[in-house]
Amino acid sequence: xELKEAIAKLKENQRIRSAYYHAMGVMYYDIxxxxxxxxxxxxxxxxxxxxxxxxxxAVNEENFAVLDLLSAHADELDxxxxxxxxxxxxxxxxxxxxxxxxxxxxxxxQSEASSxxxxxxxxxxxxxxxxxxxxxxxxxxxxxxxxxxxxxxxxYWLNEFEEGFTQDVLDGYFEKIKAALVPLIHRIGxxxxxxxxxxxKHYPAWKQRKLSDYLMEVMGINRDDCAIGETEHxxxxxxxxxxxxxxxxxxxxxxxxxxxxxxxxxxxxxxxxGNSDELIGSPLFGGAxxxxxxxxxxxYENIIGRSRAFVELVFPKIKEMFPEEMEGVTAEDFxxxxxxxEPSLIRTEADELTYSMHVLIRYEIEKKLIHGELDTxxxxxxxxxxxxxxxxxxxxxxxxGCLQDSHWSGGSFGYFPSYSLGSAYGAQILAHxxxxxxxxxxxxxxxLGKVTDWLREHIHKYGMIKKPKELIRLCCGExxxxxxxxxxxxxxxxxxxxx
Amino acid sequence: xELKEAIAKLKENQRIRSAYYHAMGVMYYDIxxxxxxxxxxxxxxxxxxxxxxxxxxAVNEENFAVLDLLSAHADELDxxxxxxxxxxxxxxxxxxxxxxxxxxxxxxxQSEASSxxxxxxxxxxxxxxxxxxxxxxxxxxxxxxxxxxxxxxxxYWLNEFEEGFTQDVLDGYFEKIKAALVPLIHRIGxxxxxxxxxxxKHYPAWKQRKLSDYLMEVMGINRDDCAIGETEHxxxxxxxxxxxxxxxxxxxxxxxxxxxxxxxxxxxxxxxxGNSDELIGSPLFGGAxxxxxxxxxxxYENIIGRSRAFVELVFPKIKEMFPEEMEGVTAEDFxxxxxxxEPSLIRTEADELTYSMHVLIRYEIEKKLIHGELDTxxxxxxxxxxxxxxxxxxxxxxxxGCLQDSHWSGGSFGYFPSYSLGSAYGAQILAHxxxxxxxxxxxxxxxLGKVTDWLREHIHKYGMIKKPKELIRLCCGExxxxxxxxxxxxxxxxxxxxx
Numbered sequence: 001x002e003l004k005e006a007i008a009k010l011k012e013n014q015r016i017r018s019a020y021y022h023a024m025g026v027m028y029y030d031i032x033x034x035x036x037x038x039x040x041x042x043x044x045x046x047x048x049x050x051x052x053x054x055x056x057x058a059v060n061e062e063n064f065a066v067l068d069l070l071s072a073h074a075d076e077l078d079x080x081x082x083x084x085x086x087x088x089x090x091x092x093x094x095x096x097x098x099x100x101x102x103x104x105x106x107x108x109x110q111s112e113a114s115s116x117x118x119x120x121x122x123x124x125x126x127x128x129x130x131x132x133x134x135x136x137x138x139x140x141x142x143x144x145x146x147x148x149x150x151x152x153x154x155x156y157w158l159n160e161f162e163e164g165f166t167q168d169v170l171d172g173y174f175e176k177i178k179a180a181l182v183p184l185i186h187r188i189g190x191x192x193x194x195x196x197x198x199x200x201k202h203y204p205a206w207k208q209r210k211l212s213d214y215l216m217e218v219m220g221i222n223r224d225d226c227a228i229g230e231t232e233h234x235x236x237x238x239x240x241x242x243x244x245x246x247x248x249x250x251x252x253x254x255x256x257x258x259x260x261x262x263x264x265x266x267x268x269x270x271x272x273x274g275n276s277d278e279l280i281g282s283p284l285f286g287g288a289x290x291x292x293x294x295x296x297x298x299x300y301e302n303i304i305g306r307s308r309a310f311v312e313l314v315f316p317k318i319k320e321m322f323p324e325e326m327e328g329v330t331a332e333d334f335x336x337x338x339x340x341x342e343p344s345l346i347r348t349e350a351d352e353l354t355y356s357m358h359v360l361i362r363y364e365i366e367k368k369l370i371h372g373e374l375d376t377x378x379x380x381x382x383x384x385x386x387x388x389x390x391x392x393x394x395x396x397x398x399x400x401g402c403l404q405d406s407h408w409s410g411g412s413f414g415y416f417p418s419y420s421l422g423s424a425y426g427a428q429i430l431a432h433x434x435x436x437x438x439x440x441x442x443x444x445x446x447x448l449g450k451v452t453d454w455l456r457e458h459i460h461k462y463g464m465i466k467k468p469k470e471l472i473r474l475c476c477g478e479x480x481x482x483x484x485x486x487x488x489x490x491x492x493x494x495x496x497x498x499x
Numbered sequence: 500x501e502l503k504e505a506i507a508k509l510k511e512n513q514r515i516r517s518a519y520y521h522a523m524g525v526m527y528y529d530i531x532x533x534x535x536x537x538x539x540x541x542x543x544x545x546x547x548x549x550x551x552x553x554x555x556x557a558v559n560e561e562n563f564a565v566l567d568l569l570s571a572h573a574d575e576l577d578x579x580x581x582x583x584x585x586x587x588x589x590x591x592x593x594x595x596x597x598x599x600x601x602x603x604x605x606x607x608x609q610s611e612a613s614s615x616x617x618x619x620x621x622x623x624x625x626x627x628x629x630x631x632x633x634x635x636x637x638x639x640x641x642x643x644x645x646x647x648x649x650x651x652x653x654x655y656w657l658n659e660f661e662e663g664f665t666q667d668v669l670d671g672y673f674e675k676i677k678a679a680l681v682p683l684i685h686r687i688g689x690x691x692x693x694x695x696x697x698x699x700k701h702y703p704a705w706k707q708r709k710l711s712d713y714l715m716e717v718m719g720i721n722r723d724d725c726a727i728g729e730t731e732h733x734x735x736x737x738x739x740x741x742x743x744x745x746x747x748x749x750x751x752x753x754x755x756x757x758x759x760x761x762x763x764x765x766x767x768x769x770x771x772x773g774n775s776d777e778l779i780g781s782p783l784f785g786g787a788x789x790x791x792x793x794x795x796x797x798x799y800e801n802i803i804g805r806s807r808a809f810v811e812l813v814f815p816k817i818k819e820m821f822p823e824e825m826e827g828v829t830a831e832d833f834x835x836x837x838x839x840x841e842p843s844l845i846r847t848e849a850d851e852l853t854y855s856m857h858v859l860i861r862y863e864i865e866k867k868l869i870h871g872e873l874d875t876x877x878x879x880x881x882x883x884x885x886x887x888x889x890x891x892x893x894x895x896x897x898x899x900g901c902l903q904d905s906h907w908s909g910g911s912f913g914y915f916p917s918y919s920l921g922s923a924y925g926a927q928i929l930a931h932x933x934x935x936x937x938x939x940x941x942x943x944x945x946x947l948g949k950v951t952d953w954l955r956e957h958i959h960k961y962g963m964i965k966k967p968k969e970l971i972r973l974c975c976g977e978x979x980x981x982x983x984x985x986x987x988x989x990x991x992x993x994x995x996x997x998x
Contacts, residue, residue: 049518
């Protein structure tokens, strides 16, 4: 095969693959936002059939030959094609190294575990889920050994989710933030929390929908490129830079919930909308990594959205829409209420300050599980012990404890750290953006577009062309450094709580 | 190939095909109801790629061999498999007979015509569209000659859409209804129309959404099997009997519009939800024909939904939801208002009485076009002449005249009659249902479920197993007879207008 022919085959395979992924992505968006409840049976069958077809498109000797030839000539390829090959090889590394029967068996175990987890969570019955978790941990370890026999198995998985961030980096990262944040959290716990009762009045969904439209407008998101769907657990999905979908959930007794989920998901959408045009139709469309994607959503949600400047910008509109509910409330009251920090049980509902402690707990447990230093039977006890130690809270049951997240039931170990890294990236990016932009002044003036332009130029346009470590270096002129995150949280919450 | 092997191949091909159709169906639903405006580019590319793949799945020598072998052994197959083979052969008849280059060329012409038609309609510029229509007519004639050289070309296409209903049946049908309805329409035109101003007050969309939920409940539609989406031009789509999607459009100054579109689309959904379980995963899932599908939607919309009994059932709820707007309005006023009959310009907005005249006009024009008896240049003049003659209205421009429907621009000739046949089937079905059920009493008591049970047993459960002619015979014990339709309309509107 000639190099030129191999490139053509790669691009054609990518074109076909992107059509399948697009269709399957729309089906997923649909089942989460629009489909009737009983659609799930037909949905699962169709997704299984299409997954099998896309699997075969990737996992076949011809494709391997194309990729191997292109890898061997990597330095003759343009940057995008080279990264496409690299990502395709990375995606296939595991599949090419494990016996197919074990892969099929793992999928069966995963799907069973996922369904048992749903039931076990409802019943708060950890022993019901435990044997499934045990098998998943075994497979996770075994697969890492197939794919990268020379590597520590947890490092292998961490690197799969956030390239370059293995335990040597993360141990230091978490030690540092733990040392700084645990005492800060304890000090704040002694203070009187700000009043936030007005956020819990009755806010009809149809009015909240109008607030979402307003927030999207403030963020400068072109609605012809981005729709809002409604679902139980908000997420964002994008099919190309002109077709993004964010989702939210309207709780009529919790105004801030959907408000900040819209800004968060709007951040994810903004990232993909800002991908360079070169990435149209390329599998490199999207974000550099889970952590980098999360850095952008959390940047808009917390760093911008929960800033005093942003609250001052949008509060008049909120007051206009809900005059009775906001009677006697000032922008400053609102600012304090949406920044109320409090150790709690549920990660997805945690505030900006305590969030990374939830992640740290999961990191420590995963690490021990994969290294065989913690038996799956002992997960609840360890979980509860760590929540007490780091957050000072007592876990009343496993439903609100170690059964709360779906990740492990889906066989994902090593994913959690990226959530925390996202916040840390954001703080470092902020520090460097501040050298060039007066962010507060821009936000107060409603000129978020200028902030987005900066992010587009330094982060968004690259899609997956650059890896996260490289992107931080490009954007900030230095390596990743968690000190920015610690300083950001310490300054913000010390001021808020008058420490 | 053994018969058993051929059956297995057929079923496997159907399984794969249904996964693609499901995914493409969801993408279509999504683009019409949820996607942002600029999603259309990516949507079109993905649909083109997937269409090409499904085309190749069907149009290949191996599949032809499977189908030909099964056709040759048709009497050894069970009824469902036999009909599956028959439908597959019917679907491939044209594709197997035309040169592939002409098929590709036709698709190009069709897509161009469709896009020009959109623009021409907005500009009300028929001459802009005319050359495209000319080509489409030529291809329609040519393709019929390839597929069925022995048959009249218009008969070929009519039979494609509504099997068994060729010109010999339809000429008689339309002559009969024209003779009865044109004088009736003229007599009603001389009467004072009922007051319907209260339907045009302000009805907020969020309240109309609640009314839709109520109407679905009254119809006995399980919402876990059926979602409601919102779109410009309402339609229904179904992926399996537990996943139906109806759509509607809320006009805030036209209460009856969305109300009756929900009932109409709910009728389509009810049909597919009532398919027998044997049809799960079969391409025979759905309705016997376009006309039969339309018969069910119009049965619920007009025969049930616009009956006095139904209005009396739902009016208290409407009054409760809109007390100010319905001040001084009685159920009888509402009944008369939603049955206001008036010759008009737009088919899709026509009332129950005049609807078939719109169809008749299109039938006469299509027939002449395909037979070369009318030049495409003369369509507007002929259109306007017939609207004057049958409906007594003057057509002010082509946008509201011969450019109003999309069908011809998509290359569909022979489709329109099924709309009218649907109404006629419904009236005949009603007459036979009445022998067994006291429909008015059931509807007044809110027991629409009994009506649906009857239809499921006589129509819905068969899906596409039976053809429309056969189904009428099975259901009514006699051949199709338009007299029922004439009698139904004459009785209903004579009473309403005091003739």
